[in-house]
Amino acid sequence: MKRRSLLKRLLARPAGRYAQVPVLIGAAFALRLALTPWLGTRGGLILCYPAVLAAAWIGGVGPGVFAVGTSLLGFVLLLRPRGPFTVNSPEEWFGVGLYTITAIAIAVAGGAGRRARNAISQEMERTRDILDQMSVGFVVVDRDYRFVFLNAAALAQTGKRYEDVIGRDARLMFGEAREAMAAIGGVLDRGEAREYELHYAPTGRWSLQRAFPVREGAAVFVMDITDRKRADAEVRQSRAQLTRTLEAGRMGHWSWNVETGDVAWSENLEAIHGVPSGAFGGTFDSFLALVHPDDRAGIQERIAVALREGSHYEIEYRVQRPDGRIEWVAGRGEVELRDGKPVRMSGLASNVTDLKRSEGERRLLAAIVSSSEDAIVSKALDGTITSWNRAAERMFGYTADEAVGQSIRLIMPPEKQDDFLGILEQIRRGERVEHYETLRRTRDGRIIEVALTVSPVHDETGRIVGASKIARDITASKAEERERQRTRDMYLGILGHDLRNPLNTIVASLYTLEKQVPEEARKVLPRMARSTQRMSRMIEQLLDFTRARLGDGITLNPSPGDLRDISHAVVEEIEAQHPQRIRFQADSVPGRFDSDRLAQAVANLVGNALQHGSPASSVDVRVTSRNGSGRLEVSNRGTPIPESVRATIFEPFRRAEGRRDSGGLGLGLYIANEIVRAHGGTIRLESADDLTTFAIELPTAGVPSPAQK
Amino acid sequence: MSWLLGENDRDRDTVESSSLNRTRAQETEGCVMIVEDEADARDAMVELIAGEGFSAVGAVHGQEALDMLKSGTRPALILLDLKMPVMDGWGFCEALAADERLASIPVAILTASAIYDSLPHRRNGAGLFTKPVDFQRLLALVRRFCG
Numbered sequence: 001m002k003r004r005s006l007l008k009r010l011l012a013r014p015a016g017r018y019a020q021v022p023v024l025i026g027a028a029f030a031l032r033l034a035l036t037p038w039l040g041t042r043g044g045l046i047l048c049y050p051a052v053l054a055a056a057w058i059g060g061v062g063p064g065v066f067a068v069g070t071s072l073l074g075f076v077l078l079l080r081p082r083g084p085f086t087v088n089s090p091e092e093w094f095g096v097g098l099y100t101i102t103a104i105a106i107a108v109a110g111g112a113g114r115r116a117r118n119a120i121s122q123e124m125e126r127t128r129d130i131l132d133q134m135s136v137g138f139v140v141v142d143r144d145y146r147f148v149f150l151n152a153a154a155l156a157q158t159g160k161r162y163e164d165v166i167g168r169d170a171r172l173m174f175g176e177a178r179e180a181m182a183a184i185g186g187v188l189d190r191g192e193a194r195e196y197e198l199h200y201a202p203t204g205r206w207s208l209q210r211a212f213p214v215r216e217g218a219a220v221f222v223m224d225i226t227d228r229k230r231a232d233a234e235v236r237q238s239r240a241q242l243t244r245t246l247e248a249g250r251m252g253h254w255s256w257n258v259e260t261g262d263v264a265w266s267e268n269l270e271a272i273h274g275v276p277s278g279a280f281g282g283t284f285d286s287f288l289a290l291v292h293p294d295d296r297a298g299i300q301e302r303i304a305v306a307l308r309e310g311s312h313y314e315i316e317y318r319v320q321r322p323d324g325r326i327e328w329v330a331g332r333g334e335v336e337l338r339d340g341k342p343v344r345m346s347g348l349a350s351n352v353t354d355l356k357r358s359e360g361e362r363r364l365l366a367a368i369v370s371s372s373e374d375a376i377v378s379k380a381l382d383g384t385i386t387s388w389n390r391a392a393e394r395m396f397g398y399t400a401d402e403a404v405g406q407s408i409r410l411i412m413p414p415e416k417q418d419d420f421l422g423i424l425e426q427i428r429r430g431e432r433v434e435h436y437e438t439l440r441r442t443r444d445g446r447i448i449e450v451a452l453t454v455s456p457v458h459d460e461t462g463r464i465v466g467a468s469k470i471a472r473d474i475t476a477s478k479a480e481e482r483e484r485q486r487t488r489d490m491y492l493g494i495l496g497h498d499l500r501n502p503l504n505t506i507v508a509s510l511y512t513l514e515k516q517v518p519e520e521a522r523k524v525l526p527r528m529a530r531s532t533q534r535m536s537r538m539i540e541q542l543l544d545f546t547r548a549r550l551g552d553g554i555t556l557n558p559s560p561g562d563l564r565d566i567s568h569a570v571v572e573e574i575e576a577q578h579p580q581r582i583r584f585q586a587d588s589v590p591g592r593f594d595s596d597r598l599a600q601a602v603a604n605l606v607g608n609a610l611q612h613g614s615p616a617s618s619v620d621v622r623v624t625s626r627n628g629s630g631r632l633e634v635s636n637r638g639t640p641i642p643e644s645v646r647a648t649i650f651e652p653f654r655r656a657e658g659r660r661d662s663g664g665l666g667l668g669l670y671i672a673n674e675i676v677r678a679h680g681g682t683i684r685l686e687s688a689d690d691l692t693t694f695a696i697e698l699p700t701a702g703v704p705s706p707a708q709k
Numbered sequence: 710m711s712w713l714l715g716e717n718d719r720d721r722d723t724v725e726s727s728s729l730n731r732t733r734a735q736e737t738e739g740c741v742m743i744v745e746d747e748a749d750a751r752d753a754m755v756e757l758i759a760g761e762g763f764s765a766v767g768a769v770h771g772q773e774a775l776d777m778l779k780s781g782t783r784p785a786l787i788l789l790d791l792k793m794p795v796m797d798g799w800g801f802c803e804a805l806a807a808d809e810r811l812a813s814i815p816v817a818i819l820t821a822s823a824i825y826d827s828l829p830h831r832r833n834g835a836g837l838f839t840k841p842v843d844f845q846r847l848l849a850l851v852r853r854f855c856g
Contacts, residue, residue, distance in 0.1 A: 062830035380726050504840035508753035512760050536841045596837075610851055 017059030024051040044085035045099045052103045056110025064107025104495045137222030145170040148216050157222050159203045183211040186628045187218040248337035255346035270390040272351045274321035310335045321522045328356040375471040383408045397443030413441045427467040429457045495543045507532050548674040556594040556678050562632045563622050564588035570602045586623035589630030591700030599670040605634040605694050614638035635693035739856040741765045742784035744774040746793040763855045771796030775804050778811050786854040787816045
């Protein structure tokens with residue numbers, strides 16, 4: 001903007017102001033000489049008037065007077081002696097004198113004019129400088145929208161150079177600043193001042209502008225608010241971010257002006273309290289009204305304490321939702337003090353219902369664990385105890401404090417110190433150990449019998465990190481079981497030995513008697529003998545039943561034998577009592593059997609067939625061998641076994657309807673079945689018309705494992 | 710009822726005669742030795758076998774039977790109960806097997822217990838009888854060894 005020509009700069013200096021004078025005067029003389037043909041030889045100084053005026057106008061009074069002197073000297077010393085101008089007559093000298101006076105007057109006047117002009121121009125310069133210093137842009141346009149003036153700040157706003165802008169039509173240059181053009185238009189057309197914000201896209205800057213009328217046209221103040229706008233945006237953005245963060249954390253922000261009682265809530269706080277958006281009353285009382293009545297006093301007390309001590313505030317309270325649900329809210333905040341007085345409390349609140357609920361569930365589980373009759377203990381994979389419930393304290397005598405952190409060896413009996421290693425190995429494989437009966441040692445050294453169930457404990461990622469163990473003290477129940485076992489053994493002993501011995505004596509005595517009693521009394525004896533035999537059979541069956549049911553099952557004593565020989569012996573023995581009723585047909589079936597037991601089973605089947613079969617028909621006993629197994633069939637003809645009875649025919653104490661005098665306890669088939677099963681075989685009832693067949697299938701390879709069921 | 714009483718009276722008599730029998734048996738060569746701790750059972754058996762015309766001798770337990778055998782009694786058959794005081798049937802069988810002179814005597818086991826898996830190892834086993842014994846079978850056995 002401050003662009004001056006070289007000439008102007010030269011003329012601004014004193015020497016420059018004087019140096020112009022000879023040039024001007026020289027030029028005036030040269031022109032006068034050139035005009036001689038038309039102006040004649042008189043008035044040679046005539047053109048020096050304007051030269052003096054110009055010198056004074058440009059350089060001031062001094063150069064003006066210097067120009068007068070220069071012109072006089074030049075005229076008298078240079079031009080007069082050489083012609084064409086002559087100064088001879090007194091009137092002519094008078095003319096020179098008049099010129100001198102007039103030219104000095106002109107020089108003085110011109111100098112004054114120059115001073116006046118310089119003063120105005122300096123004033124303008126100063127104003128311009130001041131405007132340039134302003135951070136606010138200032139623009140003046142004329143009525144044709146042409147730029148008349150722009151200060152430095154305004155130029156910076158346009159991003160252009162002064163020369164490129166000044167005198168140009170603003171509409172053509174800054175058409176994109178539509179608001180500005182519209183406002184200038186308003187000022188020019190209607191004289192209205194306007195204030196507006198403008199975002200100028202090409203520079204990306206924001207400005208606050210005010211357009212108002214001035215004499216030339218319109219002036220515009222331009223204030224750059226780009227930074228403020230940017231800061232505003234940042235504030236807005238960080239506020240939005242905060243809101244999002246709070247929402248993500250399902251938290252709300254609150255602020256309570258202690259002095260006015262106003263409470264400001266972030267929007268999600270209303271949701272947290274179950275209040276429709278915008279419905280919160282905005283006061284402390286309206287907040288309190290949302291709180292469950294039972295929790296209000298607590299809140300007020302905490303707040304009072306926080307305000308009094310200026311301390312941190314933290315509370316959990318219940319909120320009764322409009323739908324009746326109770327939700328838990330946790331709030332925390334800080335007190336803001338001014339001059340030691342609380343002025344504001346603010347903080348966060350969040351819905352912790354789920355947390356509370358899971359905490360409740362956790363407490364419930366903890367209560368269950370704690371109140372369990374069984375000891376519940378957890379341990380890490382290295383056997384370190386990690387939890388220890390009350391039952392464990394009672395059972396083992398160590399308190400939780402003493403046990404947790406110790407090795408589980410603490411409760412291992414000396415001879416079973418490494419018992420748990422095997423269990424932990426199983427746990428590591430993810431297996432469960434169920435009802436493992438073992439021994440443990442209590443604090444006072446007692447050895448107790450426990451039944452353990454141990455399960456793996458997984459962490460969130462599913463990794464096995466430990467084991468939970470439930471231990472039941474079975475010392476007492478074990479003792480009870482042993483007592484039961486003893487009673488059972490005693491019972492078996494009575495059945496097996498003590499009852500049979502006297503019976504044996506009776507039978508032996510009967511035989512002796514037979515030879516000695518008179519003839520007429522002798523028929524009594526076979527009756528007694530038969531009854532004794534029956535009694536003996538019943539004892540036999542009861543014994544077998546008791547062993548099968550209550551004991552360890554029927555015990556086998558297998559040895560090599562042949563099913564044919566075993567059944568043949570049975571048939572022979574029975575046939576002696578039932579002549580002509582049994583037909584026997586057998587293949588050899590060698591194998592490993594308990595001959596006595598198997599004979600008992602066969603005898604039961606044959607006896608059964610004889611008893612229930614039609615007396616007119618015979619009983620068929622057939623032994624056949626098939627690859628790897630033997631089959632023994634006992635069949636009879638007669639009334640078929642009713643359908644309803646078949647399913648339960650091998651169960652104990654089943655007797656054919658109305659046949660109570662059958663002489664047994666209804667255990668024959670049951671025992672036969674048990675014996676066959678102990679041999680690893682099966683027994684089946686096959687019924688067709690009037691033919692009833694019991695078929696035994698026996699593996700010949702041997703009994704599955706000796707002395708087992 | 711009176712018959713039953715009579716039986717009881719006879720029973721008492723047998724107890725007395727049994728001790729007489731035993732004293733006699735120590736001198737004579739008994740055909741059947743009955744080892745049984747229960748007096749009634751022992752006497753009933755002795756009488757039964759005697760009633761069939763064979764000589765019989767009773768022993769209260771294994772040790773007494775062994776003592777009698779060592780002092781010269783040579784039965785053709787021993788009927789052995791298993792559960793007895795002092796020396797039971799198992800012990801007696803072992804002692805018998807250990808003595809070369811006695812090991813050859815056949816032994817029939819009479820047991821009230823049906824637990825077969827614990828039977829003694831029988832040398833010259835003459836059979837197994839479960840009480841109450843099938844006396845026809847038993848007498849057949851006696852006849853076989855003594856007849």
